[in-house]
Amino acid sequence: MVKLYDTTLRDGTQREGISYSTDDKLKVTERLDDLGVDYIEGGWPGSNPKDIDYFQKVQELSLKNAKITAFGSTRKPGVEVKDDANVKAIVASGVEIVTIFGKSWDLHVTDALETTLDENLAMIEDTISYLKEQGLTVFYDAEHFFDAYLNNKEYTLKTLQAAVDGGADTIILCDTNGGTLPLKLKEIIEEVKSKVDLPLGIHAHNDSDVAVANSLVALQTGVSQVQGTINGYGERCGNANLSSLIPNLKLKKGIDVVTDEQLAKLTEVSRYISEVANLNPPAHKPYVGDSAFAHKGGIHVSALMRNPETYEHLKPEIVGNSRKVLVSELSGKSNLIYKAQEFGIELDKDTEEITQVLDKIKTLEHQGYQFEGAEASFEILMKKAMGTYQKLFELEGCRIITEKTEGLTPNSEATIKVKVNNQMVHTAAEGGGPVNALDSALRKALIEFYPVLEEIHLIDYKVRVLDGNDGTAAKVRVLIESSDGHESWGTVGASTNIIEASWQALVDSIEYGIKLKGDN
Numbered sequence: 001m002v003k004l005y006d007t008t009l010r011d012g013t014q015r016e017g018i019s020y021s022t023d024d025k026l027k028v029t030e031r032l033d034d035l036g037v038d039y040i041e042g043g044w045p046g047s048n049p050k051d052i053d054y055f056q057k058v059q060e061l062s063l064k065n066a067k068i069t070a071f072g073s074t075r076k077p078g079v080e081v082k083d084d085a086n087v088k089a090i091v092a093s094g095v096e097i098v099t100i101f102g103k104s105w106d107l108h109v110t111d112a113l114e115t116t117l118d119e120n121l122a123m124i125e126d127t128i129s130y131l132k133e134q135g136l137t138v139f140y141d142a143e144h145f146f147d148a149y150l151n152n153k154e155y156t157l158k159t160l161q162a163a164v165d166g167g168a169d170t171i172i173l174c175d176t177n178g179g180t181l182p183l184k185l186k187e188i189i190e191e192v193k194s195k196v197d198l199p200l201g202i203h204a205h206n207d208s209d210v211a212v213a214n215s216l217v218a219l220q221t222g223v224s225q226v227q228g229t230i231n232g233y234g235e236r237c238g239n240a241n242l243s244s245l246i247p248n249l250k251l252k253k254g255i256d257v258v259t260d261e262q263l264a265k266l267t268e269v270s271r272y273i274s275e276v277a278n279l280n281p282p283a284h285k286p287y288v289g290d291s292a293f294a295h296k297g298g299i300h301v302s303a304l305m306r307n308p309e310t311y312e313h314l315k316p317e318i319v320g321n322s323r324k325v326l327v328s329e330l331s332g333k334s335n336l337i338y339k340a341q342e343f344g345i346e347l348d349k350d351t352e353e354i355t356q357v358l359d360k361i362k363t364l365e366h367q368g369y370q371f372e373g374a375e376a377s378f379e380i381l382m383k384k385a386m387g388t389y390q391k392l393f394e395l396e397g398c399r400i401i402t403e404k405t406e407g408l409t410p411n412s413e414a415t416i417k418v419k420v421n422n423q424m425v426h427t428a429a430e431g432g433g434p435v436n437a438l439d440s441a442l443r444k445a446l447i448e449f450y451p452v453l454e455e456i457h458l459i460d461y462k463v464r465v466l467d468g469n470d471g472t473a474a475k476v477r478v479l480i481e482s483s484d485g486h487e488s489w490g491t492v493g494a495s496t497n498i499i500e501a502s503w504q505a506l507v508d509s510i511e512y513g514i515k516l517k518g519d520n
């Protein structure tokens with residue numbers, strides 16, 4: 001039996017940039033419970049009022065799978081355990097399971113705690129025995145266990161014995177600094193197993209980029225509890241990533257740590273937690289990343305269309321993710337056919353049209369365009385090449401003036417002349433900058449013909465300088481993301497003139513949006 005112990009809400013919050021509210025923590029708790037983890041370490045009640053609040057409120061949730069645990073340290077040196085503020089806060093938190101970390105490494109006892117080796121052993125034993133007397137289940141986190149073992153095996157084993165004597169229910173071996181490699185970790189766990197007769201757990205940090213590997217090796221060596229966090233969030237480089245460990249265990253090792261239905265929620269849970277953490281979802285993480293099943297190379301897409309197993313180690317839907325095919329200068333005809341099918345366009349591999357589209361993409365990418373983030377521009381390009389694209393308006397001309405007066409905010413004004421439905425429209429608009437003025441003038445000209453434009457907004461505008469060596473004459477790429485509040489689409493432009501690059505991306509964005517909303 002393998003037990004999943006999630007510390008997203010404790011060690012995960014030790015990652016730079018994360019700060020949840022109590023409400024956030026409660027919502028994440030429910031998602032983790034849904035996912036099927038066995039334990040949720042909700043926080044450290046001795047640390048801050050938010051965590052005290054959390055432990056009160058979490059009692060009102062009806063969890064289906066998980067048990068809530070509270071984290072804390074052994075008592076302070078020279079303090080009676082019943083009087084220790086941290087221990088009192090843990091007992092008051094109302095949980096049935098607590099996780100206490102103690103020092104395994106003599107260096108930490110002398111240099112961090114600044115106490116004696118014997119006092120540390122007493123701190124471990126009597127904190128655990130006191131908590132056991134309170135009727136609690138106690139997991140003991142042996143902090144820095146592997147470094148400690150390599151430095152002073154004899155003392156380190158005494159700290160574990162103190163935990164056993166105190167009555168700990170499980171001992172978790174922690175690779176706190178994340179510096180241990182899998183084979184060394186395995187060797188040490190094998191030795192410990194022959195000396196400690198208690199269930200063991202593993203808590204691995206990712207400083208050597210092997211936290212998941214270390215956790216798998218530990219489980220293979222007979223450890224039964226694995227600690228980690230969703231998306232691998234955690235102090236410094238993070239903790240063992242449960243978003244990878246869960247599918248690895250279930251799909252590769254045949255250990256049913258969650259049900260098939262729960263596994264299919266993995267991607268959603270990963271993205272939900274990154275949203276709540278206010279971080280970008282981790283695009284390149286295995287299993288759950290947006291790019292985990294993104295195929296770019298033409299050779300890959302060609303084979304994939306014949307049999308997905310050729311370039312995927314599992315079906316993306318199993319973990320709630322989906323396949324993505326990208327279009328770029330690395331595409332072959334297969335990428336285009338795949339995308340055409342997505343757009344509902346019939347395209348045959350043996351036609352002149354597909355060769356022309358492919359050549360055009362490769363030429364344009366050489367000139368600085370990037371279609372990967374601009375699928376709407378790619379769809380338009382494809383339809384134009386096939387002669388099935390109808391433009392919604394023609395530009396007759398435009399003029400943009402930016403006025404900069406010393407001490408005043410610069411102001412831009414655009415005038416534009418476009419032909420819509422055989423009618424010439426001439427408008428002007430102001431804006432904070434030249435592109436903003438141009439966008440406003442164009443919208444003003446088109447709105448009476450396409451009222452749906454009211455619902456279409458630019459949500460992101462990115463400019464990338466392509467050849468910085470050319471200074472202010474450098475070519476730039478503009479990527480625009482637009483949305484109607486439900487769907488979003490990306491468009492691209494490239495030129496040595498930033499207004500021209502913006503114009504190209506803007507026109508594609510507006511035409512695509514109007515057509516998407518069926519207002520043409």
Ligand SMILES: CC(=O)SCCNC(=O)CCNC(=O)[C@H](O)C(C)(C)COP(=O)(O)OP(=O)(O)OC[C@H]1O[C@@H](n2cnc3c(N)ncnc32)[C@H](O)[C@@H]1OP(=O)(O)O
Pocket residue numbers: 011014044046047048073074075076077101102103112113114143176235
């Ligand atoms: C490996 C890990 O991830 S352990 C978890 C680390 N997480 C955190 O530290 C987040 C929460 N921490 C906090 O809110 C605060 O640090 C608190 C409330 C725990 C302590 O705050 P303070 O009392 O102001 O102490 P401070 O943070 O400066 O120093 C840590 C204290 O804990 C002591 N300590 C460290 N480990 C242990 C331990 N296992 N058992 C007992 N005491 C410990 C240190 O010796 C130091 O005590 P001292 O100040 O009396 O010398």
Ligand SMILES: CC(=O)C(=O)O
Pocket residue numbers: 011101141142143144174175176177203205
């Ligand atoms: C306990 C803990 O978080 C660690 O040792 O890393």
